[in-house]
Amino acid sequence: MSTRSQLRFVHRNESAAEQDSTNRIAQVYRHSDGYPESVLQDLARLKQLLEKTRTERGPSYAAAQFIFLEMLSSMSLYVDEGRERSIRADQPDDLLDPSNMAHLEQPLFLLGHSVENPVNGIHGDEEYLYVVELPTRTPFDDPAEWTVKVSDHAGFPRWDGPTDEAFKRASWQFHGPLETALEEL
Numbered sequence: 001m002s003t004r005s006q007l008r009f010v011h012r013n014e015s016a017a018e019q020d021s022t023n024r025i026a027q028v029y030r031h032s033d034g035y036p037e038s039v040l041q042d043l044a045r046l047k048q049l050l051e052k053t054r055t056e057r058g059p060s061y062a063a064a065q066f067i068f069l070e071m072l073s074s075m076s077l078y079v080d081e082g083r084e085r086s087i088r089a090d091q092p093d094d095l096l097d098p099s100n101m102a103h104l105e106q107p108l109f110l111l112g113h114s115v116e117n118p119v120n121g122i123h124g125d126e127e128y129l130y131v132v133e134l135p136t137r138t139p140f141d142d143p144a145e146w147t148v149k150v151s152d153h154a155g156f157p158r159w160d161g162p163t164d165e166a167f168k169r170a171s172w173q174f175h176g177p178l179e180t181a182l183e184e185l
Contacts, residue, residue: 005034005128006116007066008167009059012133012147026063027116027163030070034128036150036174036185042070043132043148044182051143062134067113074112118163127154129170148181150174 009026030039046066050056055065116122122129129151135144149172156170174181 002032003034003038003128004032004123004126005030005039005130006122006126006163007039007063007130007132008118009063009066009132009134011059011136013136024059025118026059027118028063028066029114029116029123029126031112034126036128036181039128039130040148040150040178040182040185042066043146043178045069047146047178056134056137056143059132059134062132063115067115070113071110116163120163122158122163122166124158126158129156129167131167146178147176148174148178150181150185 007028007030009028011024033039043066046062046069049069050062050065056062129149131149133147133149135146137144151170152173155173156166158166174185
């Protein structure tokens with residue numbers, strides 16, 4: 001069974017009003033593996049990659065890169081597994097040819113995530129909410145700490161209503177540095 005979640009990427013030092021008025025929220029829906037142990041490890045890998053490559057550029061970039069890395073990691077289920085498949089990892093263009101996916105009922109690596117409009121509301125079947133607070137910085141600053149908020153399991157209103165309300169009314173089991181979250185959760 002899937003563990004659905006919503007992740008919000010925001011700048012840490014902005015108030016909710018500033019985030020709303022300047023569109024500085026990037027929100028991602030994750031269809032499965034949304035429990036804290038999995039999400040926090042994926043966020044730590046993303047943070048490490050962005051720091052090493054000096055490509056951290058704010059919430060929308062982090063959200064896009066999170067989805068990209070998630071797709072890459074799940075793609076291995078469909079590529080070069082010794083089965084009769086025509087998609088080869090050394091030929092990435094093979095992934096762009098839909099006929100190479102004819103053996104798949106649905107290529108799930110294309111379906112597991114979506115970019116959400118924070119105004120439209122959550123689906124109502126998510127089990128966890130996350131807020132990933134990125135430091136406001138320039139790409140040439142030294143790496144800075146990411147902080148995260150992790151909701152209690154289903155600790156928020158579960159309806160197809162305004163997303164902001166669900167995030168405001170959520171009960172949070174953790175709020176602090178990403179590294180501490182990894183240790184504690």
